[in-house]
Amino acid sequence: MTRVKISTAILAVLLVSGIFSWVWVNRNCMNFVNSIYAIEENFVAGDTDGATKKAENLERDWSDFRKTASMFLRNDKLLEIERLCSSLSYLASSGSEDLPVYTEELRHMITLLRDGETPYLRSIL
Amino acid sequence: MCVVLIRSLLLYLLVIFAVRLMGKRQLGELQPSELVITILVSNIATLPLEDVDIPIVVGVTPIFALVCYEVIVSWVSLKSQKLRKLMSGSPKIIIKDGKIDPQVMRDLRFSVDDLMMSLRGKDIFDLSEVQYAIVETTGSISVMTNETTNCDPPQVVVSDGKIVVPALKNLGLNEGKIGRVLKKASAKMSEVLIMTADTEGNFYIADKSGAKPIIINNYKF
Structure with missing residues (x-):
């Protein structure tokens, strides 16, 4: 009976951790996607300084997020997104026409990351 | 290299804990579900060892989840003969x-x-x-x-307080006869852990309290 109790407790902990990971990753990814939209808006409006500042904030926030998320998520996915984030501030400050391509790719990867942690049927299967 | 070494130690300790959690049942002859769990655990445990991009938590979660499912299902199987038969089959x-x-x-x-x-x-x-x-x-x-006996071995007719109907049919017994044997042994059906019977009229009754079993030989109905 002790083993059953320990097993039930472990399963409960795993379930709570799973739900926490899902909610936390989801919330943070939504915030990052919104930040990317904000960068694009500033860039399209010609406000390169605003876009650069937001890109730097995004890079910093992502780095903080990655340090904790690396305990729950595969590191290679997180590093790939970090690579894209680190390119954004340079592209924004230089007014490069490649910025929308990078932001689209970044948004797509963050959305995939979020979907991977959400228990949709397609994610499970 | 250092990281891999520490991860190996952590995984070793966690897998040992998981196997111990499954208990002694796992160390003897394996039931089909236990065999599946053993194979899965051994394969899953290698993944975070080989690939440092996989977090330890992500690596051990399926191991512990499978082991916990196995422990809980085997506990539920104690209560349910149908589940026992579904999971392990029957001899x-x-x-x-x-x-x-x-x-x-x-x-x-x-x-x-x-x-x-x-x-x-x-x-x-x-x-x-x-x-x-x-x-x-x-x-x-x-x-x-043939050296041990010329008759068929005893069969379990009551398991955990419940009648085993196929065994009764094999032995040509019925619930009424079992009831009479239990009455003679001053035992109640609900309190019987295991009761066996053979074709010679020999009965073995062990109750759930762990008291000395009652043996009745050559009972005539």
């Missing part, structure tokens, strides 16, 4: 009263060579010595020879 009598049952051999996909190999593993080289042989749910074979 099949392949030789009864010295006669081989070809239908059971076909059902089990047990060839003659498999049968002879299993009997040789029990130091039996002559089929005529075999009175009774059962293929267990683990795939192993249990044998009763």
Whole structure:
């Protein structure tokens, strides 16, 4: 009976951790996607300084997020997104026409990351 | 390199804990579900060892989840005969009263060579010595020879307070007769852990309190 109790407790902990990971990753990814939209808006409006500042904030926030998320998520996915984030501030400050391509790719990867942690049927299967 | 070393130690400790959590049942002959868990755990445990991009938490979560499911399902199986049968199957009598049952051999996909190999593993080289042989749910074979007895072995007629109907039919008994035997032994059906009976009228009754079992020999109805 002790083993059953320990097993039930472990399963409960795993379930709570799973739900926490899902909610936390989801919330943070939504915030990052919104930040990317904000960068694009500033860039399209010609406000390169605003876009650069937001890109730097995004890079910093992502780095903080990655340090904790690396305990729950595969590191290679997180590093790939970090690579894209680190390119954004340079592209924004230089007014490069490649910025929308990078932001689209970044948004797509963050959305995939979020979907991977959400228990949709397609994610499970 | 240092990271891999520490991860290996952590995984070793966690997997040992997981195997210990499964308990002694896992260390003996394996039921089908236990075999599946053992194979899965050993394969899953290698993934975070080989790939440092996989977090330890992500690596051990499926291990602990599988082990916990197994412990909980096996506990529920104690209460439910149907679940026990679904998860582990039931033993099949392949030789009864010295006669081989070809239908059971076909059902089990047990060839003659498999049968002879299993009997040789029990130091039996002559089929005529075999009175009774059962293929267990683990795939192993249990044998009763003519030297031990000439009648069929006892069967479980009451398990955890519940009547085992197929065994009653095999022995030509019914609930009424079982009730009379229990009355003689001053035992209640709900308090019986295990009760066996054979064709000679011998009964063995062990109750849930762990008291000394009651043995009734040559009971005449």
